[in-house]
Amino acid sequence: MIGASTVVVNHAYPLLTGKVNHDWLEKLTGTLGTGTFVLDIFFVISGYLITQSLLSKNNAVDFFRARCKRIFPALFASLILSVFVVGFLATQLSANEYFKNAD
Numbered sequence: 001m002i003g004a005s006t007v008v009v010n011h012a013y014p015l016l017t018g019k020v021n022h023d024w025l026e027k028l029t030g031t032l033g034t035g036t037f038v039l040d041i042f043f044v045i046s047g048y049l050i051t052q053s054l055l056s057k058n059n060a061v062d063f064f065r066a067r068c069k070r071i072f073p074a075l076f077a078s079l080i081l082s083v084f085v086v087g088f089l090a091t092q093l094s095a096n097e098y099f100k101n102a103d
Helices: 002-017 024-029 034-056 060-090 095-100
Strands: none
Touching (some): 024 034, 034 060
16 A cells, blocks of 8 residues: 555656656665655565465466456456546547547
């Protein structure tokens, strides 16, 4: 939650204040920004959890099956929501033009 909250604040602050160079960690270290640091933490935690999942399965097929069951339902729901709700509400095309347009 701390990492996710940091990402939200890190993205929202410049949008709300107009200040681009606000990253206190980057000012302190000279190179490493808060966004990079939090992203690295996400990758480490994700790598640990995926490795733990792999080691708990009997074989690679079971692991990939479990990964697909976890990833694809949310991917398809996101795709359907993006195309049929967000895309439709964000376009300036009529409903008929939007759904006929392959782009």
